[in-house]
Amino acid sequence: MTASALLSRLRLPVVAAPMFLASGPELVIAASRAGIIGSFPTPNCRTIAELDGWLTQITTALGTGPDAVPWALNLITHSTNTRLSADLEQVAKHHPPIVITALGSPRPVVDVVHAYGGIVLADVVSLTLARKAADAGADGLVCVSAGAGGHTGSLSPLPFIAAVRDSFEGLVCVGGGIATGAGVAGAVAAGADLVYMGTRFLASRESIALEGHKQMVVDSGIDDLVVSAAITGTPASWLRPSLAAVGIDPAATAVVARDYSTEMSNIRRWKDTWAAGQGLSTIRAIDTTAQIVDRLAEEYAAALDRAGRLAFAR
Numbered sequence: 001m002t003a004s005a006l007l008s009r010l011r012l013p014v015v016a017a018p019m020f021l022a023s024g025p026e027l028v029i030a031a032s033r034a035g036i037i038g039s040f041p042t043p044n045c046r047t048i049a050e051l052d053g054w055l056t057q058i059t060t061a062l063g064t065g066p067d068a069v070p071w072a073l074n075l076i077t078h079s080t081n082t083r084l085s086a087d088l089e090q091v092a093k094h095h096p097p098i099v100i101t102a103l104g105s106p107r108p109v110v111d112v113v114h115a116y117g118g119i120v121l122a123d124v125v126s127l128t129l130a131r132k133a134a135d136a137g138a139d140g141l142v143c144v145s146a147g148a149g150g151h152t153g154s155l156s157p158l159p160f161i162a163a164v165r166d167s168f169e170g171l172v173c174v175g176g177g178i179a180t181g182a183g184v185a186g187a188v189a190a191g192a193d194l195v196y197m198g199t200r201f202l203a204s205r206e207s208i209a210l211e212g213h214k215q216m217v218v219d220s221g222i223d224d225l226v227v228s229a230a231i232t233g234t235p236a237s238w239l240r241p242s243l244a245a246v247g248i249d250p251a252a253t254a255v256v257a258r259d260y261s262t263e264m265s266n267i268r269r270w271k272d273t274w275a276a277g278q279g280l281s282t283i284r285a286i287d288t289t290a291q292i293v294d295r296l297a298e299e300y301a302a303a304l305d306r307a308g309r310l311a312f313a314r
């Protein structure tokens, strides 16, 4: 599928971003059926057999080949991920239309995905990483910016989009604190093709996140977040009340080493301490994914209308 064919098939230019312990097949299917791009990270499956089952469930619901409804699989390509080659065999078997790489170079996946006509997006947090990912053959870049939930970037999204656009002609996706249709319109106006939205869909009915985590997203505001590398070794945005509940003071906690091979300890970290992005202030209820996408579409149309009227007033 080409990038323009992908975009032309969407109701809204949004990816329900992959979230550890939150995105499962129900969320992927609901998001893609609602006209955005659903996704999940492979570590959400404990075993390759479980991954095979999820991929079968998704491809049965969304189709395969050129007519498949767009959806995405997220792979951690960091050198400590010992499951990457087994995950890649599943990619070669099930042909996810889009593969998003994170925490490492997209190089190991590009040939496999391009061989069946899929699209590779690489998650990046700096212009240096963006250039490396483009050189490695990524078709698009996901510019994870300040305000993102989970592992966050530190760049402001608008200058990040501008800097990437300056030297990259592929798909540009941006994420970080965007949880409304107005935010999507703003990102698109600034030059993005797609918006990466995690926290908004964490608090959806189809998300497999713990109910306490979803409710804390609804109940919390922007000042309840703290960015710390102390929990996973990489800067991530956490709900402060969830850290306090397990007695963690991020300022007084030693930074742990990055290691994606110790699956169990990763699960403990993300299960006991809850991540969210700065868009949470606009999330007031745990709705279905279809309801969320309907509201985003209304807000997007209203924002475009408002921008058009402001331009004409001059």
Ligand SMILES: Cc1cc2nc3c(=O)[nH]c(=O)nc-3n(C[C@H](O)[C@H](O)[C@H](O)COP(=O)(O)O)c2cc1C
Pocket (backbone or CB within 6 Å): 017, 018, 019, 020, 021, 022, 041, 074, 101, 102, 123, 144, 147, 148, 149, 150, 151, 175, 176, 177, 178, 196, 197, 198, 199, 200, 202, 274, 275, 276, 277, 278, 279
């Ligand atoms: C609870 C949670 C878990 C996440 N897990 C992953 C993950 O496993 N892989 C990944 O690439 N990104 C992960 N992310 C980051 C999202 O894919 C995305 O970059 C981020 O949610 C965008 O910012 P937003 O939450 O403000 O919309 C996670 C985010 C959250 C909130």
